[in-house]
Amino acid sequence: MKEYPKDLKVVYRHFLIHPQTATIPAQASCAAQKQGKFAEMYHLIFEKGYNAGRNFSQENMDTLAKEVGLDMGKFKADMAGDCTKQVQEDMALMQQFGVGGTPAFFINGRFQSGGGPPERFKPLIEEEIKKANERIGKEGVTLANYYEKWVLEKGKKKM
Amino acid sequence: MMQPMNRMGFLVLSALGLVLPGCARDDTRVAEKIDKLIKQNDEIIDLLKKGGGGPGGGRGSGRPSRPRPSPTEVYAVPLEGAAWTGNKDAKVTIVEAFEFA
Numbered sequence: 262m263k264e265y266p267k268d269l270k271v272v273y274r275h276f277l278i279h280p281q282t283a284t285i286p287a288q289a290s291c292a293a294q295k296q297g298k299f300a301e302m303y304h305l306i307f308e309k310g311y312n313a314g315r316n317f318s319q320e321n322m323d324t325l326a327k328e329v330g331l332d333m334g335k336f337k338a339d340m341a342g343d344c345t346k347q348v349q350e351d352m353a354l355m356q357q358f359g360v361g362g363t364p365a366f367f368i369n370g371r372f373q374s375g376g377g378p379p380e381r382f383k384p385l386i387e388e389e390i391k392k393a394n395e396r397i398g399k400e401g402v403t404l405a406n407y408y409e410k411w412v413l414e415k416g417k418k419k420m
Numbered sequence: 421m422m423q424p425m426n427r428m429g430f431l432v433l434s435a436l437g438l439v440l441p442g443c444a445r446d447d448t449r450v451a452e453k454i455d456k457l458i459k460q461n462d463e464i465i466d467l468l469k470k471g472g473g474g475p476g477g478g479r480g481s482g483r484p485s486r487p488r489p490s491p492t493e494v495y496a497v498p499l500e501g502a503a504w505t506g507n508k509d510a511k512v513t514i515v516e517a518f519e520f521a
Contacts, residue, residue: 267507268510268511269506270505270510270512271505272502272503272504272514272515272516273516274515275517275519278519278521279521283519283520290520294503299505300503300505310520311520315521347501351517358497359488360517363521367489367515369494370494371492371493372488372490372495373491397511404511407511412497412513413496416493416497417493417495417496420488
């Protein structure tokens with residue numbers, strides 16, 4: 262991300278392989294997203310949840326939500342309401358595209374499974390930047406609609 | 421009166437008469453057991469050929485593996501409603517399927 266401050270956007274979709282432990286933090290990050298604080302909550306959950314012996318308890322999520330400065334009434338309501346549905350919908354969507362584990366990535370729609378060092382993705386990112394540079398400015402393609410024109414319109418709708 | 425040699429022969433034959441049918445029965449049982457073992461062995465060989473039948477049998481088990489997306493295809497993964505970081509209008513959009521675990 263730091264290497265490509267202008268060229269990268271990362272979109273997060275929940276996909277739970279370990280629902281018994283990962284559901285509460287997934288719903289908590291979703292609830293934070295609804296208050297515009299996803300990134301802050303995401304990092305805190307890893308820093309003070311995952312790195313603290315995988316403490317993903319509701320109590321710990323509440324503590325982190327307070328630390329981020331969330332409206333706690335809305336946070337709890339969203340966790341129990343909309344976010345339960347959103348996590349399930351994310352999972353269904355990822356399954357539609359063949360995801361079976363985490364982490365998994367679609368880089369401008371091109372699938373890459375598993376984790377690893379960020380350097381692993383550099384060749385593909387560089388390749389996609391080069392393609393975008395060639396395509397933007399032609400046939401009504403702009404930077405703002407590039408993903409829509411070249412991924413959503415031309416890509417496969419499911420696996 | 422039976423001569424001693426004849427008596428001996430009679431005893432031997434009688435003994436054989438008692439023993440041989442027993443041997444025949446045993447042979448039948450042994451043959452059945454061997455047939456059963458051969459059958460089981462064949463079944464094990466079949467399982468091993470398929471890669472199944474126990475720990476480590478998953479790889480190359482002959483079971484159809486779950487299909488995965490092709491890295492050479494482009495998939496139209498929608499972005500609506502999802503959290504994101506980075507540049508709103510970027511040349512490269514990465515959709516990450518993740519969990520806290």
